[in-house]
Amino acid sequence: MSIRKEKKAQTRSALLNAALQLVKEGGNFATISIREIAKQAGIVPTAFYRHFKDTNELGLNLVDELSACLRQLVRSTREESTSNSKIINNTVHVLDEYIQNHRELFMFMTQGRTGGTPEIRKAIRNELNVFSLEIVSDLAQQQSFPAMNSAQLKMVTDLLVSTITYSTTDLLDLQENTVLKTERLTLLKQQFRVIALGAAEWRTQ
């Protein structure tokens, strides 16, 4: 890559990271201004426009980062799930790790899904759907619920994704290594078990 393109890519990345940093520091993405982002990225406000039309466009690019993160999360969970009995515990453990290490992205996700622009809401909804479909694919391959057809598996997996997303909001507000945090993770594991039991019992119609 040419020097110019490389430097541009660097600044662009700095802008995306700046926005995430501001979200991480407690800001709501919807309230973050172009000037704040530029300042955090170490450039002048007007240079922002060389990369994005507005914060909405930047947000859509953050959804792409989120997409990559969720994809990696699915892969990590798949690789981690060796023993079939502890699959729930492993999944929750990996999820917790990802939420901690990508706090900013998950905060952006939960905020954006409910309070973003219509475009951003749609993009995140779409990413969560892809996320769900990838899990469906894995569950189908592992024959976790052999009695279910793919539509039924999707319905159950959507419930899993719903539960994960809701729990993420709670987990993001709990400090590490506290009783409350541990209890919340235990709750999530139990809820996964309920869903798994229900899915195993599912009979058509």
Next chain:
Amino acid sequence: MSIRKEKKAQTRSALLNAALQLVKEGGNFATISIREIAKQAGIVPTAFYRHFKDTNELGLNLVDELSACLRQLVRSTREESTSNSKIINNTVHVLDEYIQNHRELFMFMTQGRTGGTPEIRKAIRNELNVFSLEIVSDLAQQQSFPAMNSAQLKMVTDLLVSTITYSTTDLLDLQENTVLKTERLTLLKQQFRVIALGAAEWRTQ
């Protein structure tokens, strides 16, 4: 009530409704300004301070309105649930009705839970917990899951509330009387069934 106090209460109510109206019109509560709210309420910006210190304090009062709404929702669902077989369909139907008729409040709830100030997030989390506890009380009384102790019932009900909250965000973005909307309601009903099946199968440890 004296004339003065009555008029003050009216203006206060107008401010709360103005904020909700702005949320309903697509604004994110976090981005709504004092001046916008005052304008929508038909008063001068500075008069806002006669009622609330800032938008955060107003938001906390909106949580109280949300609280009342959720309480009423529980009551309506309880009264509606006559036939035990159709309880899930009735519950989803009542929920859908409430989301339609109190759009603004549910939008405020989903936005505030993920993107509000720490105070508002906490207040909404608390309301949802109370909501869950009320449902637990109902389920216990109806002996829906006789094998479960109250802690287990709470765990399952939290899953129900999680599912409701997540679905609410989706439902708020879908137009009435469309295929997608109907499908989303069907999905929710099926997920309720999975949870109910799982809860019935739950064995300790």
Next chain:
DNA sequence: ATATTCAGTGAACGCCTGAAGACTGAAAGA
């Protein structure tokens, strides 16, 4: 009847915002 209270007014403040436009200087291309 007179004095006090107080919800709502209106002007003013300094600050931050998104955006437009002319400019700079190093990299890319001829």
Next chain:
DNA sequence: TCTTTCAGTCTTCAGGCGTTCACTGAATAT
């Protein structure tokens, strides 16, 4: 080598923001 491209700079603008303060006038209290 000379010209062009273009990411980033600097200045400037109008407009919205939260907040202050002195004020008004009707409701209340004495």
